[in-house]
Amino acid sequence: MGEKLLMKGNEVIAEAAIRAGCKHYFGYPITPQTEIAHYMAKKMPEVGGTFVQAESEIAAINMVYGAASAGVRVMTSSSSPGISLKQEGISYAAGAELPAVIVNIVRCGPGLGGILPAQCDYFQAVKGGGHGDYKMVVLAPSSVQELYELTVEAFNISDKYRQLTMIMGDGVLGQMMEAVEFKDQENIVNVDKPWATTGTGMKREHNTIQSIYIQPEVLEQHNKKLQEKYKLIEENEVRVESYNCEDADIIVTAFGTTARIVNNVIKMAEKEGIKVGLIRPITLWPFPVKEFEKYAEVPKAFLSVELNAGQMVEDVRLSVNGKRPVYFYGRMGGMIPSQQEILDQIKQILNK
Amino acid sequence: MKNQDIIIAGFGGQGILSAGRILAYAGMLENKNVSWLPSYGPEMRGGTANCSVIISDEAVGSPIINIATSLIVMNGPSLDKFEKMVSSGGVIIIDSSLVEKVPERKDVDIYRIPATKTALDMGNATFATIVLLGKLIAATNIVSKESFEEALKKTLPAKKHYMIPDEIKALEYGMNY
Amino acid sequence: MATVFKRPHALIDKSMHYCPGCTHGIIHRLIAEVLDELDIEGTTVGVSPVGCTYNNYEYFNCDMVQAAHGRAPAVATGIKRANPDNVVFAYQGDGDLAAIGTAEIVHAAARGEKITVIFVNNAIYGMTSGQMAPTTLINQVTTTSPFGRKPEVHGFPIKVCEMLSTLEGAVFVERVSTHDVKNIMNAKKAIKKAIQVQRANLGFGIVEILSSCPTNWGMNPVDALGWIKDKMVPFYPLGNFKGKDLEV
Known part of the structure; x- marks a missing residue:
């Protein structure tokens, strides 16, 4: 290097x-x-x-x-x-x-x-x-x-x-x-x-x-x-990165910039005793279906966080295939969710 | 301090973005993890400029700063906009040559320095950002003076290296103010 | 016995799909003869358009790239920039070049791309069955100007050579016709010169070739050639607009 x-x-x-x-x-x-x-x-x-x-x-x-x-x-x-x-x-x-x-x-x-x-x-x-x-x-x-x-x-x-x-x-x-x-x-x-x-x-x-x-x-x-x-x-050619998923309470999925924000959320959640996993698709196509299948029954739920009205979440739902509920949280128009906002969503889902 | 989430804000042309870049470079030279993110949205067209610099011992998650540990402001509107984003116990450094207003916050360390006036006295308005960065370094120890000097060499084009001794004077002025 | 007439090597031995009396076949042959005479078939890459000649990649023996409608000059730009030693020509009709592809042709010419454009103007859309083209003449009846082209409704025809001649990057601009043997021979000379201009790296070249469309004009082939001479030539004057004296 x-x-x-x-x-x-x-x-x-x-x-x-x-x-x-x-x-x-x-x-x-x-x-x-x-x-x-x-x-x-x-x-x-x-x-x-x-x-x-x-x-x-x-x-x-x-x-x-x-x-x-x-x-x-x-x-x-x-x-x-x-x-x-x-x-x-x-x-x-x-x-x-x-x-x-x-x-x-x-x-x-x-x-x-x-x-x-x-x-x-x-x-x-x-x-x-x-x-x-x-x-x-x-x-x-x-x-x-x-x-x-x-x-x-x-x-x-x-x-x-x-x-x-x-x-x-x-x-x-x-x-x-x-x-x-x-x-x-x-x-x-x-x-x-x-x-x-x-x-x-x-x-x-x-x-x-x-x-x-x-x-x-x-x-x-x-x-x-x-x-x-x-x-x-x-x-x-599937590329994906998973973190903290083995015994996660919830698995968040996000790509690009949003995945970076989720990295911070994982640390914040840890302090509150919540174990958050992350599946970060690196190839959006081909979608890492198998990675989701692997962890489909681990968490209580999945949450897809995106800077849109809910797009990748459709592929997440297809991959999780009904084994767990899949939630979505997104912001649009150039607004970017804060770490706290995402953590609040996670808590809300886990309290359901 | 291990981590600093720094917002530098002011008008376009003051050298806000370059100042952030030198700071991030200095952090990188100390093998810290760094990110630099400029404002490029509609506000940029309105003549204001700001950038977010993160210097951290850990991997940088989001480069977007929601809560800043330090804020440097070089115009009034930026103080209004970012004052509330500084965490309790954080630092606000103000160019008092350009900002008359005094922050309302009582839970942060506030430094008011006549940076632009000092810079003009030194014969170069762009040194104002360096004066303010000097104060930031002194107040937070986020990078060493030596790293900063090295970063200046790395980020300035060779034909401007003759300015470095004066920039260091500006930096020291800020550090000691 | 001496052979006095044969198929050019650059033209594949295959019957063409064009309508009886259409002059595309003649124009293909002229291009192929030029490739043979200059011995450049092996270094030439052609670009096929969208329109009646969409598949002329099946007729030329050189490498061919089929482009989207109107984009041939941009595709040719990419090919030429990638391999400047290739001779690159784009073959376009009047809908392709003068309607949907106006931006691409104007800017390829303005940049002085070292490509050669063969522009076949028959004043009508052939492939889609006889609609009005940007080059359709005033009062000409087409399926989308059934009462004739009226300036107040349809606007005016575009004179491509005149327009492109104003651009510094376009160094060779000539309009020729296919309505008789003498003009066909002139057309070949213009194509040859345009290719030579490209090989000499002088800039962008275009040859506009007035062509017939008996099917969509509703005429027999002989009358169609007469219509080029009597109706098209007066509006689209033949001749060299630029580059006649270039040394190649």
Whole structure:
């Protein structure tokens, strides 16, 4: 490990991408992720890479589509309203099985909403967003160090499976500074891309990148192939962190920034004799179903805490599968629950 | 003291965010766990700025501060906004050159320092935050003066390193005030 | 016996799905001939649009990428930026380029992306069966302008070459036609020059090709070619707007 640095989350994402061998970034400014573009604009010329400020998020994701077709590691970043604009390109790239990394530093909606932190794009990220049966791997870091490690990992996952991977953070994670230690050498998984459209060199049949298959039999086959890939990802790529769950009175589940708040709540609750466990999904898709199954009958109840009106809680309920009651507590609009608020919810549930 | 949850607040342009960053850096140099979180919401557009700095022996949970152990304020509205968020026994440090109002709280240690005036006398308004941080360090021992000096070197671009001796004077002024 | 006419290598030996009398097939052939003549099939990547030519990736022997509606210039930008040594062309129709994709084409041109856009203008939407296009002429009847295109209701047609010529990044801009042999030969020259401009790294190039759509115009192929000459050419004047004298 190298020297400890104090860096902003957004800048760490950009640095991590470059370290992962991403030399192509296309984006459009939007708060609160714009530092990623600033960093890329400055650093890409140094590493012989490309930074393009596109005319829109739509153009940016389509530039990503083009660069991914050409076989290079490529990234775009945006925040909620911009990610909505990218949905068309995301669906096409998923259909064409293009590996690329998309960063969403989530702000609150709906509509233009506000620029403060939120987790209200969970559904959009894990349940579709764009049209068609497709999945993105969705990684939800909760610290600046993890932003670094998971961004590098996102490129590996993408290349390994010809798959879109999203890093989902929020305004707190993007804007905060924390210590980060970069490795001297990144673990870069090198994958051959014989499918890439780099020119035939008159040495092979032509490659085509496409999401259109006009024959129904062929399109169904293509969809089946995608679903098989998603199954493989579900088997291999689940990431989750559990803490204090073995004999917990209640298991709280939260991701990203919210999980950090819950970490504080665990300490506060301990002082009052309440044992609070935490299951923190790191991959929102594939969802850590098995982890919930493992602890489903341990606590009296589950509580999902989110910065939205109740989104991940649906997956928690499916995973707990009726074995224990699953409660929800959330704040919206950029409001962030205090530790005390969450502790009050826990006490209320346990007194029921 | 092992942990400090510090809010630094004032107007944009006073160097509030940089001050927080130097402080967090100093904490990191002492191998403490640190976080720095700026305000970037609508209030930033209104000309005010604040940041939350946590320096702790334990892992930092939420970087959002609900209850602060220390508060540095460089304008009146920030005192009104954050005074009630300081925990009992905590510290409030006020730039008395800019804030006439005296806090109502009786259960916290209050320091009023003419930081901006001192800084202007020294020929550089941005030293005001350093004066106030000097007082914070003296009152809480959250980081050492040496770490702070090292953090200045790490966070200031090389072309501004000539300013460091003067910044240390500003820091000492605050520490001894 | 000497071969005097054969299928270009860059064109796959496959019958095309275009309607009788449609000039897309001719334009495909012109592109393929240019790829052969410049010996660049192996380094070329084409971008297919949405519209009648959505699947022209099946017809070109070079690598091909199929793009979303209107986004071909952005996709081409990504390909070219990733591998600057590739020759990259985007093939777009008038709905794709001049309606849904206006932002992408204008900004690719403004940035001076080193790509070549082949813009096929037939003044109508073909794939979706004859709706009004941004390039539909005044008084032209389409399925969504059944009483003719009226400026007070539908606004005016867009002259793409004239518009893009105002941008510094667009260094080669030419409008050609397919209504007779002489014009088809000119079209090929323009395509070749535009590709050479790209290879010389000079900037963005576009060739607008006036084309027929007998099916949706409701004409036989011969009348359709006449309609290009008599109706389209007067409104969309042929010729080079920019880059005629560029050294390539």
